[in-house]
Amino acid sequence: MKTNTKPFWWRYLLLILATLYLIPEAIFNSQLVSLVGLGTPDAKDLEHLEIYGRAVSGVGVSLLLADFLPKSWVAKFGRGMISLAALLCLVWPVVFYGQKYVIEKTLIEPSTAEQRQFATYSAALRDALAMNTIKVNGLDYDSADLKSSENLTFLALFGGLLYSDAALSDNIEQDKRKIIAALVQKNAYQDFDKHYHDYSQLYDELVVKYKSYAQGSKKYNHTLATINEREQGYWQQVEQEIHDGWGQYQKAQKAHITKASARAQKYGPKIYDYHKRINKCSDRYEKSSQKDRRNRCYERASADYRSNILKAGLGYIEPDYWLIVEDISATENAAGSILMGVLTGGVYTALQAASLATGGDGGLKDKRYKYTDDPDHYQVRFLQHPNFHSMFEKETGYPFTIDDLMVFRSHETTAKKLRSHFKSKGLKLPDNWTVAQRSIFAAAVHTKVTAQANASWRQEMAQRKLSLEPNLSWVQFQLEPQIQARIANRMGDLYVKGIRADWNKKNFKEHVLDPNVAKRADRYMAMLTGSQGKFADGEKYAQYGKQALRSVIIPPISMSLSLFLICLTFSKLPLKLWQLIMPPQAKQGFSVIALLNKLLMPAIILIVPVMFVSNSFTKDTQSPVNYFLEKVDESSNPVFSYAIRWTLHAQPLLHPLGLKFEEHFHLYQQFSPLSHALAKVDILRHDTTNLSAKQQKRNYVVTQKTKLTVQSNAANFTVRIMNIGPKYKHGMILKSGRYDIQVSAPGYRTYRRWHQLDAGEKNLNITLTHQ
Structure with a gap:
């Protein structure tokens, strides 16, 4: 008789895969209990846990269905691997996305604002119980052993149990404020050391920044304190510029004398020749009948003179300018008159008297004019000419005649050059400033140095992205709005206005933690006691309410399904192993054993934990847990109630095993990058567009x-x-x-x-x- 037995390699492969599957599934189960059992998890942690669990469940369901593949599909190795891969590609996405879709579309999205608000309160009560801030009469809850598997399992399911009793909120309405305040306070105080440690690190960072700031202030103050020294240094530049200018002026004078000497050498002989030609013209054409020829002679000499003198670069100069002028004394005039009178027999004397009588000079002269060929004479006359002086002043800005340093020092050109020199160095002097105005110069230096110090300070602050004034005390530095903004960015919700980084633990508690506890309690109470309409879709607390609903509904469902898959898979392993090693004569009765196993094992798994595993939370029929389970039975259905009861009994047995697996394999932590990638392509991602501005700001800080x-x-x-x-x-x-x-x-x-x-x-x- 032929059996419909599948190949040995296939059965062996499924045994190995099923065994390996238990490891990530047990890790998920333990992480779910540990995370939710300690209170409402962070949205990112819950998303990571959820995606990991759905991914592992997809593999588990695929392996369960692999048992039902027809023998013909796995008769050969290649065909069997293709069939397994095809099954995985088909089942895994359906399970991974289907779980999310079913929960979101049937439980979360259709939920009412009232359900979301009550779920928020249920999560708060669960957190309060987990943190031992409330007591439930008759509840055997060992707060001293919070992290025991039994406690964590109970707390992970407690939110769902609370949610099942719609009358619970009304029963403890008067205690809401106390419960929420105690929860927020305990939550804050249990992390007090962590908060204060982070706060102390902020102090260390600010001290480093303030020391750097104080060093900059010291440098700034030192710059201002050295203004007088800087002014002395600038004034030394004034003296140096005057000294150098005076030397350059004297060099310019010598150069100008050299130019005059060169002109004298070149044009002196030509000037001398002109006067000589004029005298010759007078001597040659002295007769009155030769007047025209004398004038033409004069004109030719004058034309040549003009042509030559214009080449000297000083313009036209009258020929008489070059003559030597000598004074004639009265004695010399008298002696000459007497001599001429004697020689003319008195005629000259008579004519002289007649000239004087009619207003003439009577031939008496006070000046005598001569010309010379001496180059020194022409050099002096060139230097004395106004145009030659103008040429020098145009080149140097100074008159040619300065012969004293003090005159040069006080000259306007000297002041102008100094103003221009210091302007190029950033020192602005008034347009009418002179060297004698030392106090005005000192004020300008003070302005310049102060401006430089301020600019350097602003640049240093800009590099640190600050705009603080210098010389702030440590307290003033901390209270500056810009520093307060940085502290607020670091401390997040814990920030209080006017916080200082040097408070001790007592001040930190009094000024930071306690006000935050009150603020958070008020905010929590406003959310729980406010209008239910704020939990409706698109309103302020919609996303918060949905997240709370997930945290109280999903854990019981996920925990029960995960635990059932683990137990079901584990129950099949002995049969699969026996199928591989059983002797040939036992194969005829194997099909009967397999059928009994498939029928009995699920029933045993569902019954044995509840019947034979002791649980401190349900052993008393009058316990609050049994009361809540009855409420679940009334509000939903007996199946869901039994699933929670079964989980309470079975889960504590498996929880330690999952923790050991994670401790050795680190699968849950190493799954994080893949979790982020899957979250990006996940369907029905939580919409954050309706989060409050404060939530968005918090996300930004994160x-x-x-x-x-x-x-x-x-x-x-x-x-x-x-x-x-x-x-x-x-x-x-x-x-x-x-x-x-x-x-x-x-x-x-x-x-x-x-x-x-x-x-x-x-x-x-x-x-x-x-x-």
């Missing part, structure tokens, strides 16, 4: 960068960030958020903890203990 540096007391320590792919390196840049950081070193106990890394520089100093 996306800011943080610079992480980890230090340790151990040598050769190794740092790993378990929930990201890139390897750690000192000063690595990360997005702000929560990171699972592990520090290990030979001979030391491994440190591993989640850290919230906010925007800015984050320095973690991890102290490792010896093994």
Whole structure:
């Protein structure tokens, strides 16, 4: 008789795959219990958990259905692998996306504003119970052993149990305020050391920044304190410029004398020749009948003179300018008159008397004119000519006749050149400033140095993206709006106006934590007691309410399904193993055993935990948990109620196993990059467009960068960030958020903890203990 037995390799492969599947599924189950059992998880953590669980469930369902593939599809290895791959490609997306679609479309999206508000309150009560801020009479809840598997399982399901009792909110209406206040306070105070540690790091960072700021202020003050020295230095430049200018002026004078000498050498003989020709013309044509010829002779000499003298570059100069002028004394005039009178027999004397009587000079002269061929005479006359002086002044800006340093010093041109010189160096002097005005010069230096100090200060502040005034005290520095804005960016919701970074723990609690507790409690109460309409689609609390609904509904469903898949898969392993190793004579009765296994094992799995596994929360029939389960039965259906009861009994048995798997394999942390990638293509992604402005601001802060540096007391320590792919390196840049950081070193106990890394520089100093 032939059996419909599938190939050995196929059965062996399914046994191995089913065994391996239990590891990621058990990890998901334990992570779900641990995460939700400690309170409402962060949206990102819940999304990571949800996507991981759906991905693993898709694999589990595919493996379960692989048992039902026809024998012909797996008769050969190649065909069997193709069939398995095709099944996985078909089933996995349906399970992965189908779970999300069914939950969102049947439970979350159609929910009413009232349901969302009550789910928010249920989540708050669950968190309050998890943090031991409330007590439920008759509830056997060991708050001292919060992280026990039984406690975590109960707390993970407690939100769903509370949600099942619509009358619960009315029963404890008067205690809402106390419960929420205690919850917020406990939540804040349990992280007090962490908050204060982060706050202390902010102090360390601000101290470094203030020291740098104070150093800049010191430099600024030093610049201002040296203004008098700077003024002395600038005035030395004044004296140096005057000294150099005076030397250049004297050189220009010598150069001008040289030019005059050259002109004298060149044009002196020609001027002398002109006068000589004029005398010859007079002598040659002295007769009155020769007047015309004498005039023509004069004209030719004058034309040649004009042509030559214009070449000297001073314009036309009258010929008489070059004559030597001598004074004639009265004695010389008298002696001459007497001599001429004697020689003319008195005629000259008579004519002289007649000339004087008629207003003439009587031949008496006070000046005598001569010409010479001496070059020195012409050099002097060139230097004395006004046009030659104008040429010098045009070239130098000074008159040629300055012969004293004090005159040169006080000249307007000297002041003008000094003003121009210092203007090019950024020192602006008034347009009418003179060298004698030392006080005005000092004021200009003061203005320049102050402006330079201010510009340097502003540039230094701009590099730090600040615009602070110098010389602020430590307290003033902290209270500056720009510094307060940076503190607010770092502290997020914990920020309070006027916060200082040097408060001790008492002041931190009084001025920061307590006001935030009150503020958060007020905000929480406003949300819970406000209009239900704010939880409607598109309103302020819609997304918050949906997230709370997910946190109280999804965990019981996911936990039950995951746990059932694990138990069902695990129950099949012995049968699959026996099928591989059973002797040939046992094969005839195997089909009967297999059928009994398929019928009995699911029933045993569903019955045994509830009947035979003890649970402190349900052992008393009058316990609040049983009361809540009855409410679930009334509000939904007995199947859902039994599923929660079954999970309460079965889950604590599996939870430790999943934790051990994760501790060794780190699958959940290493799945993080893939989780982010799948989240981008996930259907029905949570819409954040309707988040409040404050939520959007918080999301913005989360996306800011943080610079992480980890230090340790151990040598050769190794740092790993378990929930990201890139390897750690000192000063690595990360997005702000929560990171699972592990520090290990030979001979030391491994440190591993989640850290919230906010925007800015984050320095973690991890102290490792010896093994």
